[in-house]
Amino acid sequence: MKKTYQLHVEGKHPDRLLESIKHDIKKYMRRESKKAVPTGFDFWDFDARIGGQESDAQMVHPKEINARINELVAGAHTSFYIELLAKSVKRQPKPRIHSDEASLDGHSEAQQALGLASHAEQHEQAQHVSASILSQSLDQGH
Numbered sequence: 001m002k003k004t005y006q007l008h009v010e011g012k013h014p015d016r017l018l019e020s021i022k023h024d025i026k027k028y029m030r031r032e033s034k035k036a037v038p039t040g041f042d043f044w045d046f047d048a049r050i051g052g053q054e055s056d057a058q059m060v061h062p063k064e065i066n067a068r069i070n071e072l073v074a075g076a077h078t079s080f081y082i083e084l085l086a087k088s089v090k091r092q093p094k095p096r097i098h099s100d101e102a103s104l105d106g107h108s109e110a111q112q113a114l115g116l117a118s119h120a121e122q123h124e125q126a127q128h129v130s131a132s133i134l135s136q137s138l139d140q141g142h
Contacts, residue, residue: 001028001084004054008078018073022066025082029062032086041088049083057081090125 005021008014033044050068051057052075060068065082072080 001082002054003083004079004081006079007073014073018069022069025065025084028084032084035086038088040090042091043089044086045089047083047085047087049081051081052077052079054081054083057083 007017007021009017029046032046035044037043046062048060048062048065049057050060050065050072052072062084069080
């Protein structure tokens with residue numbers, strides 16, 4: 001979803017319009033989350049960008065969308081741009097820490113570095129799958 005929302009529409013109360021916008025965004029995320037996840041993946045996650053205009057939109061965590069919208073409203077913007085892209089993600093198992101490795105030595109730091117590397121690989125793989133799903137959707141005319 002890539003959309004620019006107007007925050008001031010004649011004949012509509014600004015607070016009701018803001019509630020409607022937030023509801024529309026949540027409804028989109030719920031609808032996308034209910035779609036079938038590709039084989040090998042566990043759930044849908046979202047890449048979110050939001051800003052006053054498309055050119056100054058910044059990446060935010062999906063849970064921070066409402067807070068960013070409130071900031072834009074408080075900043076006297078008349079509209080804002082939001083981009084939500086669904087991506088399929090595979091859960092990473094939590095690393096097991098044995099009692100002899102529980103201390104803060106080089107072993108636990110190495111495990112943490114490995115966990116960060118696998119997270120980066122997972123994010124890159126999810127972006128690739130999202131791009132392929134998007135291209136398939138565009139090819140089908142959606």
